[in-house]
Amino acid sequence: MASDRPLVIVTRKLPDVVETRLRELFDARLNLDDRPFSRDELIEAVKTANVLVPTVTDRIDRAVLSQAGPDLKLIAQFGTGVDNIDLDTARNRSILVTNTPGVLTEDTADMTMALILAVPRRLTEGAAMLKAGTDEWHGWSPTWMLGHRIYGKRLGIVGMGRIGQAVARRAKAFGLQIHYHNRRRVQPDIEKALEATYWDSLDQMLARMDIISVNCPHTPATYHLLSARRLALLKPTAYVVNTARGEVIDENALARMIENNELAGAGLDVFEHEPAVNPKLLKSEKVVVLPHMGSATLEGRVDMGEKVIINIKTFLDGHAPPDRVHPAMF
Ligand code: 8YV
Numbered sequence: 001m002a003s004d005r006p007l008v009i010v011t012r013k014l015p016d017v018v019e020t021r022l023r024e025l026f027d028a029r030l031n032l033d034d035r036p037f038s039r040d041e042l043i044e045a046v047k048t049a050n051v052l053v054p055t056v057t058d059r060i061d062r063a064v065l066s067q068a069g070p071d072l073k074l075i076a077q078f079g080t081g082v083d084n085i086d087l088d089t090a091r092n093r094s095i096l097v098t099n100t101p102g103v104l105t106e107d108t109a110d111m112t113m114a115l116i117l118a119v120p121r122r123l124t125e126g127a128a129m130l131k132a133g134t135d136e137w138h139g140w141s142p143t144w145m146l147g148h149r150i151y152g153k154r155l156g157i158v159g160m161g162r163i164g165q166a167v168a169r170r171a172k173a174f175g176l177q178i179h180y181h182n183r184r185r186v187q188p189d190i191e192k193a194l195e196a197t198y199w200d201s202l203d204q205m206l207a208r209m210d211i212i213s214v215n216c217p218h219t220p221a222t223y224h225l226l227s228a229r230r231l232a233l234l235k236p237t238a239y240v241v242n243t244a245r246g247e248v249i250d251e252n253a254l255a256r257m258i259e260n261n262e263l264a265g266a267g268l269d270v271f272e273h274e275p276a277v278n279p280k281l282l283k284s285e286k287v288v289v290l291p292h293m294g295s296a297t298l299e300g301r302v303d304m305g306e307k308v309i310i311n312i313k314t315f316l317d318g319h320a321p322p323d324r325v326h327p328a329m330f
Contacts, residue, residue, distance in 0.1 A: 006050040006316055007071075011037050011058050014078065015298065018305025025313060026051070043067045051312050053078055056292075057274075060085040068093060074321075076311045078304055079295075080104060081245060082325050083218040097325040098311035102162065103303035104295035109166030111294045112213055112243045115267030116155070116171065118288045119239050120148040120211070125285050148237075148264070151175035156209035158202065158225065159216025159244065160186050167213055168194045181205050182216075206233040211241065218245035228253035231263070239265050243294040246272035255280035258287060269294050 005027040013034035014022075022028040029049075031037070036057050037045065045052055046060075046068040054060055055078045065086055075085060077099045090097050118124055126145055129136050155171045157164045160182040168178045178196040185191075185198050199205035202225070206212065212234065216222050226240070226249040234240070240263065242249055251272040257263045258280070265286035271277050274292060281287045295301070311321040 006312075007048060008051040008053060008312060009045045009049040010053040010078075011042070011045070012055050012078070014053075014305050015302050017302055018309070021305075021309055025309065026316075039064070046072050050074070051076055051315075053308055053312075054084065055079050056081060056084050058084055060090075062086045062089045065089045065093060065095070068095060074098065074312065074315050076308045076315075076321075077325075078308050081217055083245060083247070087325065091326075096315065096321070098308075098315075098321045098323040099325050100304040100307040100311075101323060103307055104300045105162045105166050107297045107300045108163050108243055108294040109170055111269060111290070112163070112167045112215070112241060113170040113174070115241045115243065115269065115288055115290070116150065116167075116176075116211055116213065116239075117174075119241065119265045119267040119286075120150055122147040122285075124288050150211070153177070153210035154179055154208060156180065156199070156205045156212045158212060158214050158248075159222075160196075161215065161217075163244075164213075164215035165190065165194065167215055168196055171213075176211070179205055179209060203230065203233055206230055207235070209234070209238060211239045214240070214242040214244045214248050216244055216248060218247045222248050224248070224250045226250065226254070231257055234263060236262050237264050239263070239267065241267040243269040246270040246274060251278050251281070255284075258284055 008022060008026040009029045010031060012031055019030050042058055042064050046064060048069060050071050051074045052072060053076050072095055075090060075095055075097045077097065080099050080101050082097060082099050085097055087097060122145055153176055155176040155178055157168055157180040160180040164180065172178055172194055178194050179199060180196055181199045181202045191198065228250050231253050240254065254266060255278045258266060267288045269290040270292055277289060281289060307323060311323050315321045
């Protein structure tokens with residue numbers, strides 16, 4: 001017999017406590033073995049579900065949404081970025097989209113700071129060398145494995161939203177000078193607390209920074225924001241860190257410049273064609289690569305799940321869910 005509870009289809013395995021709660025509240029169809037949905041499975045899901053819970057790995061584009069059944073009323077994304085969803089088509093079809101902002105801010109900022117430290121100080125290079133065997137290491141030397149100091153250097157944050165500001169707080173404590181570019185200048189009190197310098201011109205900021213941190217969402221306007229032309233404005237001694245979305249940087253241009261010593265290095269948690277990573281980046285000692293782990297804490301993923309549940313529950317109870325996404329926000 002068909003359940004009279006709303007059908008909630010979840011595309012990936014979520015933490016156990018989240019899945020248990022989803023089951024208690026809804027007719028939840030879970031993905032316990034975590035095999036990503038094929039395109040056909042996604043289409044089948046939008047045809048039948050009342051609520052879809054996708055993640056960054058699901059491409060919910062116009063073609064998928066055009067097959068949505070009349071019962072699909074809410075897409076409750078498990079994640080903050082919603083660049084995998086065609087928001088305009090969703091709106092035109094009266095499908096509400098929600099996300100999970102706020103709860104992964106601190107974890108993502110921690111990972112950003114970890115990369116800001118790891119790249120100039122050659123952290124993974126040194127660790128990998130020892131793990132490979134101690135033949136390479138003959139004891140301490142005054143001139144071996146030298147990196148670069150971050151204290152006193154200029155950090156340019158591209159995108160001063162929640163995560164950008166959380167990165168700035170951490171970086172300030174490490175003695176970095178905070179600079180930023182954003183669509184809108186942040187409130188004067190925030191700027192003052194962070195001792196942050198606003199740059200209206202991204203180009204001018206790039207040319208003067210020692211480290212760049214990308215913390216803006218991926219939207220049509222930010223696709224390849226760090227284009228080959230803009231990357232060429234950076235000093236050859238500069239580092240680039242990205243924990244936002246790979247698409248914001250022209251990855252091929254970045255890899256080429258690092259290979260040609262036109263940039264000092266990069267710390268990348270995200271890539272333009274995930275899960276593929278440009279082989280030049282993989283093999284370069286000057287690049288620290290992570291497999292999209294910015295928000296990967298158990299606490300963060302449980303909090304994200306709770307946000308998803310609150311969004312679904314309030315919506316099904318006839319109220320406006322707290323984390324509604326409007327295309328104009330991105
Ligand atoms: C998420 C992220 O885990 O929330 C985001 O935007 O980048 C990740 O940390 C992922 O997107 C889940 O959808």
